[in-house]
Every structure is written in structure tokens, then in C-alpha cells.
Amino acid sequence: MNDKPDSPANSHPSYDKLARHFQKTSHFEHFNALGDWDQATMMPTGGAAARGEAMAELALHLHELKTAPMLAEGLAQASREPLSGEQRANLREMRYHYQQATLVPGDLVQAKTLQGYKCENAWREQRKHNDWHGFKPNLEAVIALTREEAQIRADALGIPPYDALLDKFEPGMTTAKLDANFGQLQLWLPSLIQEVTDKQAREPGVSLNGKFGVQAQQNLARELMQLLGFDFNQGRQDISSHPFCGGVPGDIRLTTRFDEADFTSALMGIIHETGHARYEQGLPQAWRGQPAGLARSMGIHESQSLFCEMQLGISPAFLAMLQPKIQRHLHYPMTQDELARLYTRVKPGLIRVDADEVTYPCHILLRFEAEKALIDGSLSVADLPDFWSQQMQRLLGINTDGNYRDGCMQDIHWTLGELGYFPSYTLGAMYAAQFRFAMEQTLGPMDELLAQGRLEALFAWLEDKIWSKGCLLTTDELMLGACGEALDGKYLERHLRQRYL
Amino acid sequence: MNDKPDSPANSHPSYDKLARHFQKTSHFEHFNALGDWDQATMMPTGGAAARGEAMAELALHLHELKTAPMLAEGLAQASREPLSGEQRANLREMRYHYQQATLVPGDLVQAKTLQGYKCENAWREQRKHNDWHGFKPNLEAVIALTREEAQIRADALGIPPYDALLDKFEPGMTTAKLDANFGQLQLWLPSLIQEVTDKQAREPGVSLNGKFGVQAQQNLARELMQLLGFDFNQGRQDISSHPFCGGVPGDIRLTTRFDEADFTSALMGIIHETGHARYEQGLPQAWRGQPAGLARSMGIHESQSLFCEMQLGISPAFLAMLQPKIQRHLHYPMTQDELARLYTRVKPGLIRVDADEVTYPCHILLRFEAEKALIDGSLSVADLPDFWSQQMQRLLGINTDGNYRDGCMQDIHWTLGELGYFPSYTLGAMYAAQFRFAMEQTLGPMDELLAQGRLEALFAWLEDKIWSKGCLLTTDELMLGACGEALDGKYLERHLRQRYL
Known part of the structure; x- marks a missing residue:
């Protein structure tokens, strides 16, 4: 580690112990990353079962490392040790990781993971068939668990529930800051889109015709x-x-x-x-x-x-x-x-991932507003399709009534209960x-x-x-x-x- | 696991616990194998440091799993449980793996590993320069540690030291069995080689001339x-x-x-x-x-x-x-x-790995005799080159005097203290x-x-x-x-x- 103690006065045994523990954890994260990459690029189909079991074992081991009982005490003790500015920053991040790993009780994490996999798995088929009614109860269960998670995080961190979800992906970000920045966006973006599309309507289009090896x-x-x-x-x-x-x-x-x-x-x-x-x-x-x-x-x-x-x-x-x-x-x-x-x-257009850089933020604005309302309870999952269609109409002039597949069923994020992530794109x-x-x-x-x-x-x-x-x-x-x-x-x-x- | 207990009379909780522990260990072996493969085939050079550290951490974790204190007691208890024939075979193998992991004290394992890396590393250069005198002290240190290891294994298992090394690679194999089988080989192989080479001398040779993409x-x-x-x-x-x-x-x-x-x-x-x-x-x-x-x-x-x-x-x-x-x-x-x-x-020819299937066993016979003698102390490392030359002369009619590089310095095995492995080839x-x-x-x-x-x-x-x-x-x-x-x-x-x- 850097900043090695140069004198006994600068010794920080608790910090050093924590640093070794996080280093060790990172070595197991190494294999997690390798396993993921290999699975996506190299692994033959027959390797899936053994890889799945090994990855699950590794996930359990990582969870044990990240929630190790020595961490709570170590973090408290290290904060009283003489640390450099960078070490103190590292300690802040250690505390953040420990919080993220321990804030939510294990049985809720497990319930949400299971319900998320179930919802995502069914969604892969349901989306193809525009099957909102099949999808709705699964999503409701995921959202209910996510609200529970948000509340627990909020109580522990002393911040509002949606802020507590943002904190997972964008530490320090708040709904207030987003409201300010995204609120501004809503004021100028729809008219800008109109101006740009009007201008481009006068330009010739470009199409590709070829086979590219x-x-x-x-x-x-x-x-x-x-x-x-x-x-x-x-x-x-x-x-x-x-x-x-x-x-x-x-x-x-x-x-x-x-x-x-x-x-x-x-x-x-x-x-x-x-x-x-x-x-x-x-x-x-x-x-x-x-x-x-x-x-x-x-x-x-x-x-x-x-x-x-x-x-x-x-x-x-x-x-x-x-x-x-x-x-x-x-x-x-x-x-x-x-x-x-x-x-x-x-x-x-209807689809976020196909959007250009000008219309893309509209897709995020819509999701941000929906997430906030789903978490504070002012929007129910049942009302989501109508909300979606109204917002698409307002922001992009597109009607999505009845088109769930390319509307509120298009993304994987919510199926897994990953609310709070979408704002990161914009x-x-x-x-x-x-x-x-x-x-x-x-x-x-x-x-x-x-x-x-x-x-x-x-x-x-x-x-x-x-x-x-x-x-x-x-x-x-x-x-x-x-x-x-x-x-x-x-x-x-x-x-x-x-x-x- | 198979052979699930179908009645309380067939319950075997200690065996089941062992089985879960070995299953868990195998999941970490999974990442060891993946890391090895990736390193040899895919990993860019800059990834070596992080991979090395992660593999070392994993090796430590595997060592802990393989020497876990619960194993000794579990093995003893499981042997008294009602097990099927296959479960009993599995238990036998569990005991073997536990023995292999615990027989040799950790400090000797570490000393041998370090000395082995040192010897192997230097050998890569020394072999190129035919530098027997540089290599000799390193090999002597490795052989001394290997003899120590063999003696400890022998004492624990109640078998002769060289048998205890064979046991690492070929469980159940003994020097006596090898002497019998390899002894026979010595009787007919040298004359067979003579007959075959005489016969083939009358046949036209074949050479390749081409570039093969x-x-x-x-x-x-x-x-x-x-x-x-x-x-x-x-x-x-x-x-x-x-x-x-x-x-x-x-x-x-x-x-x-x-x-x-x-x-x-x-x-x-x-x-x-x-x-x-x-x-x-x-x-x-x-x-x-x-x-x-x-x-x-x-x-x-x-x-x-x-x-x-x-x-x-x-x-x-x-x-x-x-x-x-x-x-x-x-x-x-x-x-x-x-x-x-x-x-x-x-x-x-001089080189084992280039040998055809008829002359190959001669290379193994020579190494087998040398290993036995190095372990029982009747051959010193200093006398190895002379021994090598005499045996090559006797078995294959080849003089290796002064050619250490293509003589007793040609293999990696001994540099790492891997004695007892060579017989496996024949x-x-x-x-x-x-x-x-x-x-x-x-x-x-x-x-x-x-x-x-x-x-x-x-x-x-x-x-x-x-x-x-x-x-x-x-x-x-x-x-x-x-x-x-x-x-x-x-x-x-x-x-x-x-x-x-």
C-alpha cells in the first residue's frame, strides 16, 4: 500500500488491516470479472452449469468478505488513526462499500434477486408477445421489494428513498440536484428536437447498401x-x-x-x-x-x-x-x-437504446419521473403504461398506447429492480x-x-x-x-x- | 450428491458434510483452471501482475480449504457411517487428497516452492549456456528439499521414500512394481531398437518441404x-x-x-x-x-x-x-x-520430448534410475552428468559427456523438485x-x-x-x-x- 508509515507516530494498524482485506477481496473480484468475460466470449454452452455453480460459490465468498464482522470495528478504529488525505478518502470509500454490502438484510437481497430473475426471465418471452398482463404482477412484486429496499436504505442513510437508490450508482447524487438539472432540460429539449428535425427534413437522407465482412x-x-x-x-x-x-x-x-x-x-x-x-x-x-x-x-x-x-x-x-x-x-x-x-x-423513436444523442435524454426524463413516482407510491405499476404514453406524447410526440413491448416493457433494468440507474445515462x-x-x-x-x-x-x-x-x-x-x-x-x-x- | 439417504438408517451426515466441502473446493478449483487457461491463451502481457496476485490469493484459499480442520474429524467419523460402495470409494479419495494437502509441513512446502522457482528461473538461462556449474548448486538445494519431503511422506504413509513420491502422481504404484516392469523393458528394448534401426536404414527417408498456414x-x-x-x-x-x-x-x-x-x-x-x-x-x-x-x-x-x-x-x-x-x-x-x-x-536421440515411441522408454528408464538413486542418496547431483552419459551409452548408444544442456539439464521437472513423475510417461x-x-x-x-x-x-x-x-x-x-x-x-x-x- 502507498503512504507506508514513516514513523510510529504515523502508524495506522486498523487502516492497514482494512486495506489488506479490501486487497484480498479485489483478488476474488478478479475471478468474478474473468468468469463473466469468459462466459460472454469464450465459454462453450456445455460449460454453463459448472460456471454457474462456481460463480454462485464465488458470489457467496465475496459477500462474506464484504460483510466480514471485522470491517465495522476496523472502520470505526481507522477513523481515529492518523491518515493522509488520500488514505482518508480511501477510508470513506471503504465505508461506502461496507454500507452498500450490509445496509439491506440478506433475506431481502435474496428475495429481490430471486424475484428479479423470475421477472427478467419471463419478460424475455413476454416482451416478444407484448404481454403486459403477464408481466404486470411480476413487475409489481419487484417494485414492492425495491420500495422496501429503498426505505431501508433511506432510514439508514437519513436521506429520501429515491436518493438512497441513486446512491447505489451515483454516490452523492440527489433527487433535488436531478430535478434541477433535468427540469431545465425539459424546458429547452422538446423545442430543440422540433427545430432540429425541421432542419434535417430539408437534408437528404443516407442509407447503407453493402455487406461488411x-x-x-x-x-x-x-x-x-x-x-x-x-x-x-x-x-x-x-x-x-x-x-x-x-x-x-x-x-x-x-x-x-x-x-x-x-x-x-x-x-x-x-x-x-x-x-x-x-x-x-x-x-x-x-x-x-x-x-x-x-x-x-x-x-x-x-x-x-x-x-x-x-x-x-x-x-x-x-x-x-x-x-x-x-x-x-x-x-x-x-x-x-x-x-x-x-x-x-x-x-x-420508441426505443431508448436506438435513440440519437438529441432525443436520448427524453427517454431518461420519462424513466426518471416514472421511477420517482413508483418509489414514492404516487404511480402504480398498473398506471405505468398510461403514464408512459402521456410522457412520450409530451416529450417526443409519440403515442405508445397498447404498445407495451416498445413502451414500458422495453428495458431490462426494472425487471431486475435496478431503479435509480437510468439517470446515469443523461x-x-x-x-x-x-x-x-x-x-x-x-x-x-x-x-x-x-x-x-x-x-x-x-x-x-x-x-x-x-x-x-x-x-x-x-x-x-x-x-x-x-x-x-x-x-x-x-x-x-x-x-x-x-x-x- | 448421489446415493442420497433413503432412510434414517442410511444417513451419513459426516460424509455429506465432507461432500459439500469438496464440492465447494472444486468451485474454487474452477477459477484456478480458468485463470491458468486464460493466462496461456488470452491474457495480454500487462495482465500478468494482477493475475499473479489473484492466483496467489486463490492458491492460499484453496490451501485453507484443503487443510480445513473439519476434514480430519469428518473423515474419521464418516468412515463409521453406513456408506454405499461408491461413497466409500469417494471417502478413500477424500482421505488421499487430505493426506496430500497436509502430509508435508507448510514451511517445507514453501521452501521447496521458492527454491523450485529459483532453480527453474535460473535454469531457463543456464540451459541455453550449458552452464552445469551454475545449475548444480540450485539443483542440489531442490533435491535436498525433495529428499526431506520424501522422508516425511514415507514416515507418515509407512512406505519407502521414493514410493511416497510416486504416490503423488500414481497412487498405489511402488518402486517394486516399477522395477519389475521397467526391469523387463531393459532386457528387450535396446536390442529391439537395434533391430528396428537396422531395418529402417534400408528404407527411404521422408522430408517435408512446404509452408503450412x-x-x-x-x-x-x-x-x-x-x-x-x-x-x-x-x-x-x-x-x-x-x-x-x-x-x-x-x-x-x-x-x-x-x-x-x-x-x-x-x-x-x-x-x-x-x-x-x-x-x-x-x-x-x-x-x-x-x-x-x-x-x-x-x-x-x-x-x-x-x-x-x-x-x-x-x-x-x-x-x-x-x-x-x-x-x-x-x-x-x-x-x-x-x-x-x-x-x-x-x-x-538426446532429447526425450523429441523421441519416437520405441526409444522414449529408454529416456524414462534412465530418469527412473537416477531419481531412485538421488532420493536414496546413492547418487549425488555432482555425479549426475556421468551417470547420465553412462546410461545414455548403455540404453541408446549415445555419449553425452560435457553436453549438459541436452543431457541432465534438458527437463523442467527436476528444477521444480517434481521427482516421481517421469515413470508416468512409460x-x-x-x-x-x-x-x-x-x-x-x-x-x-x-x-x-x-x-x-x-x-x-x-x-x-x-x-x-x-x-x-x-x-x-x-x-x-x-x-x-x-x-x-x-x-x-x-x-x-x-x-x-x-x-x-
């Missing part, structure tokens, strides 16, 4: 990852049906799904995941295995992938770098302008826009840096301000250090207006 | 694995610098190294490893995670790979099946006769020949089965007699059940005479 796409993807500074000595890229960024410190593994009829989605998928991966590769080495060495939050993580994809990836200057590479690998004639029109096409977009603004104050316009081939300057800024901080700073401290101010959604508005109007 | 070799390898019944739903094939068969039950993963200048070595390597893999895939499913569900011994394991490679793989009837496949994948003109001459070429060859003889008594000549395309009949016999038995039988019981008699080296002699004279 997986190997060629793979080669292009790896070249892009290299361009974006991904270190292949410290990671891999493979194929899986659901793209993700996994692995462990020093060995970050991202995955892609290639579509032979359309290269554009995998291409931006790779850029997105590379954003996640560079964050992970850039976390502070000295704090590996400690809570302070982990990524800050889901929102900050998403800000790094969205910075890569939305701020950088689909900017004209980056597309100018991309176009000859596409030409060379895929032999498909597409001008830079066509690429830009394709990647910046704004079209209100927080990520807001953080990313704000980071870019702050970065440009120091480095000058991003487009000019790209034109000079100084791509790495952007990443050096991110590494300095965000990656290397791990969890040593709170999110508020991180924003203040990077941007000189707290989260402000106005930079997202500014970004979207500049790019789309 | 990795992808084409890979495709050929997979087709061969399928022909040999490898189940790709329950396993994989990948590339690693040192071929091995790893993975876990339900997910057996073998690896290959391809040489673009010579396809023949990878080809037989694949067949060899597929033999190991089919054994693993065929172990009794009902006993997965229990000691009784594991492979019987190193020698029996090697018998399955050598059956595939030597009894089956280089037989004229199998090469007749192979030849058109080689033609189709590699487009290299080679007659079946040329293939046979290439794969059955007998040539005394035991495997003997078992394989004996299994083939027994099999042919029931099924008729193998060549005829192959000509009828009834390859799977051979594997069905192996599955029935060997794979499905796991460790439910002792090796002696296994041999008796499969062959109606104990191990007898005469079948290897018979096989070699039939094929080569």
Missing part, C-alpha cells in the same frame, strides 16, 4: 481503438452478443457485436466502449485493489464513453479522420458529409459536455487539436482530471477540480445547439 | 478432433506456446502450437491432447466436484493420450483416414506410406498397449474397426472401462476390470514388435 470490421475496430489510445498490452477486444467493457486492472477487455449489413453501429459501439476502457486503464495504479482505485460512478463512467462517442466520435473533425479508414478497410464509398449526416440524424451526457467545455478552455477547440493530430492531448486532460483520480475525490470534488464548478446541464444544451442548429 | 492447420486440427469425438459444446481448442489440456468439467480446453514449416508435430499433438480431453469429458458426471469424479492418475491419463496418438493415431488404418484430410486442408502431396514412415521413424505407454490388447479381445482388431468406420466403438470401450470410472476404482481395480489382469509391460513389447519388425 466481420474480419474487415474487426480490423477497422482495432485500428480505431489504437487511434483512441487503447493499450493492447493491457487489454483485448473480442466478440460477444451484448457489447461490454469488462476485465480487471491491467487487463481491460471490451467486446463488440458486428452486423454484416451495417458497420456504423459496431463502429460507434467500439468508440463508446473504448471510452469506458480508457477510463479503466487510466485509474490510479497505486490504488489498485483499493476502493479509492475504482471508477467514480456510473455517470462519470458513462461520461467517458459518451465523450468518446458523442463529443469526439461523431464530431466532423473526427469523422474526417475516420472516413479514409472506413474506405480502406471496408471499401465502401461514403463521404465525410454522408458519415456526419448518418451519425447526427435526429429522429424521435448525467453522463451532461458531464461529457461539461468536461469538453472545460477542456477547451485550456487546450483550445477540440476540432483544432484533431486537425493537428493532437488527439492524445484530450485524453491526457481526461487522465489528469478524471481517470487518475479514481475515487480519491467525491464526484462534486472531481467536477470542481476538472471544471471549476458543479454539474451544470447547460453545457449539454450548448453542445447540442452548436452541433445541430 | 496456421488457419489451414487449425481447420485440419478441428476436423480431427471431431473425428476423435471431441465435443465442441463441452470444450474449445486454442493456441498456446506450450500445448496442454485444461479447463473444467463440461468445458475442457486444449491448446496447440502450430509450426508453419512442419504440420506433423501439431497434428499428433492435437491427437495426443484430444486423448486427454476425451478422458476428462468422459469422467462420471454424477461425481463432478467430488474426488471420485477425477481422473485416476497421471499414468492412466497419459495412457489415454498415448492410446490416441500411438496406438490409434499412427496406425496404418488411421493414417489412411488422415491422408486425404491432410491433402484437402494443406494441399501437400504425401502418400499414406510416406506418412507412416515419417511417424514411425525410430532414431535414438506407464502410460504400457497401459495403452494393454488396453488395446484387451479391447481387441472384445471388439476385434482395431484396424478392422477403423476400416469399417467404427472409430467410436474404441472410445465407447474406453469410456465404459476407464473414463466413467473416474477414481471410483483404484488403479489396480481399474486394470483388473478393464483387462482382467494387473499392469504387464509385455503388451508394450508386443505392440512395438508388431508395428516395427
Whole structure:
């Protein structure tokens, strides 16, 4: 561990003991990450049973480590020891992890996990058949357990129930802060969407017609990852049906799904995941295995992938770098302008994961409002479809009456009781826009840096301000250090207006 | 677990508790196997540090599980419980594993591990430079610790020290049995080699001239694995610098190294490893995670790979099946006769791993005699090179004076203190020949089965007699059940005479 005691006066035996315990836990997390990655990319179907049993055993062992009785006493004692600022930050994160692992009683965790699996499992079929009536009782059970969880967390932490759910994914975030930032969004976004779609209606559309071999796409993807500074000595890229960024410190593994009829989605998928991966590769080495060495939050993580994809990836200057590479690998004639029109096409639609960066926040606003109301009890699951349709109408002018499949049944999150997660996506977009603004104050316009081939300057800024901080700073401290101010959604508005109007 | 108690009279709580403990341990072994495989095939270089730390943590955890205090008492109590025959066999194997984990004091294990790594590490360079004098003190330290280990095991088990080392790899095998079987071998093998080499001197040699693409070799390898019944739903094939068969039950993963200048070595390597893999895939499913569900011994394991490679793989009837496949994948003109001459070429040489099946046992005889003498103290490490040269002269007519690199410094085993392992290779060859003889008594000549395309009949016999038995039988019981008699080296002699004279 760092900050080794240099004199007996600086000794902190309880902190050291905690640090060793978290280090040990991280070694078992290593195998959890490896097992997950292997399962998604390499494991033959026949290996599922043995892997499932081994992963369950490992989960139990991790739970025991994370709730070990020595932790409570150790945390109390360590707080009275002479610690450096960084050690104190690590201790804060240790306490957070211990709280997360112990706040909710084991039988509620188990009940929610079981009900979540049941609901998710049935949902996979029910969604296909637009079967709201089959889905509803399962979701009701999950929401009831999630409300119970939220209340227990709220009581323990002394914060409102929905804040206590946010705390799982975005520590320090509150409903009040979200209401302020997302409330602003509601004021300008619907009219902006109208303006943009009106403007784009006058532009020619772009369509793809070709077959794009997986190997060629793979080669292009790896070249892009290299361009974006991904270190292949410290990671891999493979194929899986659901793209993700996994692995462990020093060995970050991202995955892609290639579509032979359309290269554009995998291409931006790779850029997105590379954003996640560079964050992970850039976390502070000295704090590996400690809570302070982990990524800050889901929102900050998403800000790094969205910075890569939305701020950088689909900017004209980056597309100018991309176009000859596409030409060379895929032999498909597409001008830079066509690429830009394709990647910046704004079209209100039913499905969140297919949404462009302008309409995407509307999907999150809707879910945020629904989650809050489901948790405080002002919205019942029975009323969810009507609520959904009204909000879709209001935000995107789309009627979803009777279309449950592409309405409130489209996401996996709620089936598992993961309420409080959705805001991270739009927080990520807001953080990313704000980071870019702050970065440009120091480095000058991003487009000019790209034109000079100084791509790495952007990443050096991110590494300095965000990656290397791990969890040593709170999110508020991180924003203040990077941007000189707290989260402000106005930079997202500014970004979207500049790019789309 | 099987054999669930059907009445209180058949209850065996201590046995059940042991079974759960071994099941749990096997789940952590799962991650050990996955970590090993991934490291050899997938892991980027930068992942080594984190993997090393995680594997060390896992090794410690496994050690704790395998030496858990509850085991000693549980084993004693379970032996007094009403158990089925299979449960009693499982209990016997549990006791064996517990003994193996606890016989040697932790500080001696650690000292030997450290000295072994040190010796092996230095050896990698010293061997290149033929540096016997640098190597000698390191080997002396390893041998001293190994003698200490052997004595402790011997005292605890009440058997001679070298037998106690054999017991680690080939439970139940004794120096006396080996002396009998290997002693016979010495009588007929040197003259057989002379006869064969005289005969082959009159035959034209075969040489390869071509470049064989990795992808084409890979495709050929997979087709061969399928022909040999490898189940790709329950396993994989990948590339690693040192071929091995790893993975876990339900997910057996073998690896290959391809040489673009010579396809023949990878080809037989694949067949060899597929033999190991089919054994693993065929172990009794009902006993997965229990000691009784594991492979019987190193020698029996090697018998399955050598059956595939030597009894089956280089037989004229199998090469007749192979030849058109080689033609189709590699487009290299080679007659079946040329293939046979290439794969059955007998040539005394310095290096064990390059030896043909006729001269190979000489390399093992030499090591067996040396190991016995090193352990009983009648041979010192200082005298090893002279001993080596004399034996190579006697057995293969080769002088190794001054050539340490390709003499007693050629193997990794001793650098790590792994004495007692070498006999498994020739035991495997003997078992394989004996299994083939027994099999042919029931099924008729193998060549005829192959000509009828009834390859799977051979594997069905192996599955029935060997794979499905796991460790439910002792090796002696296994041999008796499969062959109606104990191990007898005469079948290897018979096989070699039939094929080569």
C-alpha cells in the first residue's frame, strides 16, 4: 500500500488491516470479472452449469468478505488513526462499500434477486408477445421489494428513498440536484428536437447498401481503438452478443457485436466502449485493489464513453479522420458529409437504446419521473403504461398506447429492480459536455487539436482530471477540480445547439 | 450428491458434510483452471501482475480449504457411517487428497516452492549456456528439499521414500512394481531398437518441404478432433506456446502450437491432447466436484493420450483416414506410406520430448534410475552428468559427456523438485498397449474397426472401462476390470514388435 508509515507516530494498524482485506477481496473480484468475460466470449454452452455453480460459490465468498464482522470495528478504529488525505478518502470509500454490502438484510437481497430473475426471465418471452398482463404482477412484486429496499436504505442513510437508490450508482447524487438539472432540460429539449428535425427534413437522407465482412470490421475496430489510445498490452477486444467493457486492472477487455449489413453501429459501439476502457486503464495504479482505485460512478463512467462517442466520435473533425479508414478497410464509398449526416440524424423513436444523442435524454426524463413516482407510491405499476404514453406524447410526440413491448416493457433494468440507474445515462451526457467545455478552455477547440493530430492531448486532460483520480475525490470534488464548478446541464444544451442548429 | 439417504438408517451426515466441502473446493478449483487457461491463451502481457496476485490469493484459499480442520474429524467419523460402495470409494479419495494437502509441513512446502522457482528461473538461462556449474548448486538445494519431503511422506504413509513420491502422481504404484516392469523393458528394448534401426536404414527417408498456414492447420486440427469425438459444446481448442489440456468439467480446453514449416508435430499433438480431453469429458458426471469424479492418475491419463496418438493415431488404418484430410486442408502431396514412415521413424536421440515411441522408454528408464538413486542418496547431483552419459551409452548408444544442456539439464521437472513423475510417461505407454490388447479381445482388431468406420466403438470401450470410472476404482481395480489382469509391460513389447519388425 502507498503512504507506508514513516514513523510510529504515523502508524495506522486498523487502516492497514482494512486495506489488506479490501486487497484480498479485489483478488476474488478478479475471478468474478474473468468468469463473466469468459462466459460472454469464450465459454462453450456445455460449460454453463459448472460456471454457474462456481460463480454462485464465488458470489457467496465475496459477500462474506464484504460483510466480514471485522470491517465495522476496523472502520470505526481507522477513523481515529492518523491518515493522509488520500488514505482518508480511501477510508470513506471503504465505508461506502461496507454500507452498500450490509445496509439491506440478506433475506431481502435474496428475495429481490430471486424475484428479479423470475421477472427478467419471463419478460424475455413476454416482451416478444407484448404481454403486459403477464408481466404486470411480476413487475409489481419487484417494485414492492425495491420500495422496501429503498426505505431501508433511506432510514439508514437519513436521506429520501429515491436518493438512497441513486446512491447505489451515483454516490452523492440527489433527487433535488436531478430535478434541477433535468427540469431545465425539459424546458429547452422538446423545442430543440422540433427545430432540429425541421432542419434535417430539408437534408437528404443516407442509407447503407453493402455487406461488411466481420474480419474487415474487426480490423477497422482495432485500428480505431489504437487511434483512441487503447493499450493492447493491457487489454483485448473480442466478440460477444451484448457489447461490454469488462476485465480487471491491467487487463481491460471490451467486446463488440458486428452486423454484416451495417458497420456504423459496431463502429460507434467500439468508440463508446473504448471510452469506458480508457477510463479503466487510466485509474490510479497505486490504488489498485483499493476502493479509492475504482471508477467514480456510473455517470462519470458513462461520461467517458459518451465523450468518446458523442463529443469526439461523431464530431466532423473526427469523422474526417475516420472516413479514409472506413474506405480502406471496408471499401465502401461514403463521404465525410454522408458519415456526419448518418451519425447526427435526429429522429424521435420508441426505443431508448436506438435513440440519437438529441432525443436520448427524453427517454431518461420519462424513466426518471416514472421511477420517482413508483418509489414514492404516487404511480402504480398498473398506471405505468398510461403514464408512459402521456410522457412520450409530451416529450417526443409519440403515442405508445397498447404498445407495451416498445413502451414500458422495453428495458431490462426494472425487471431486475435496478431503479435509480437510468439517470446515469443523461448525467453522463451532461458531464461529457461539461468536461469538453472545460477542456477547451485550456487546450483550445477540440476540432483544432484533431486537425493537428493532437488527439492524445484530450485524453491526457481526461487522465489528469478524471481517470487518475479514481475515487480519491467525491464526484462534486472531481467536477470542481476538472471544471471549476458543479454539474451544470447547460453545457449539454450548448453542445447540442452548436452541433445541430 | 448421489446415493442420497433413503432412510434414517442410511444417513451419513459426516460424509455429506465432507461432500459439500469438496464440492465447494472444486468451485474454487474452477477459477484456478480458468485463470491458468486464460493466462496461456488470452491474457495480454500487462495482465500478468494482477493475475499473479489473484492466483496467489486463490492458491492460499484453496490451501485453507484443503487443510480445513473439519476434514480430519469428518473423515474419521464418516468412515463409521453406513456408506454405499461408491461413497466409500469417494471417502478413500477424500482421505488421499487430505493426506496430500497436509502430509508435508507448510514451511517445507514453501521452501521447496521458492527454491523450485529459483532453480527453474535460473535454469531457463543456464540451459541455453550449458552452464552445469551454475545449475548444480540450485539443483542440489531442490533435491535436498525433495529428499526431506520424501522422508516425511514415507514416515507418515509407512512406505519407502521414493514410493511416497510416486504416490503423488500414481497412487498405489511402488518402486517394486516399477522395477519389475521397467526391469523387463531393459532386457528387450535396446536390442529391439537395434533391430528396428537396422531395418529402417534400408528404407527411404521422408522430408517435408512446404509452408503450412496456421488457419489451414487449425481447420485440419478441428476436423480431427471431431473425428476423435471431441465435443465442441463441452470444450474449445486454442493456441498456446506450450500445448496442454485444461479447463473444467463440461468445458475442457486444449491448446496447440502450430509450426508453419512442419504440420506433423501439431497434428499428433492435437491427437495426443484430444486423448486427454476425451478422458476428462468422459469422467462420471454424477461425481463432478467430488474426488471420485477425477481422473485416476497421471499414468492412466497419459495412457489415454498415448492410446490416441500411438496406438490409434499412427496406425496404418488411421493414417489412411488422415491422408486425404491432410491433402484437402494443406494441399501437400504425401502418400499414406510416406506418412507412416515419417511417424514411425525410430532414431535414438538426446532429447526425450523429441523421441519416437520405441526409444522414449529408454529416456524414462534412465530418469527412473537416477531419481531412485538421488532420493536414496546413492547418487549425488555432482555425479549426475556421468551417470547420465553412462546410461545414455548403455540404453541408446549415445555419449553425452560435457553436453549438459541436452543431457541432465534438458527437463523442467527436476528444477521444480517434481521427482516421481517421469515413470508416468512409460506407464502410460504400457497401459495403452494393454488396453488395446484387451479391447481387441472384445471388439476385434482395431484396424478392422477403423476400416469399417467404427472409430467410436474404441472410445465407447474406453469410456465404459476407464473414463466413467473416474477414481471410483483404484488403479489396480481399474486394470483388473478393464483387462482382467494387473499392469504387464509385455503388451508394450508386443505392440512395438508388431508395428516395427
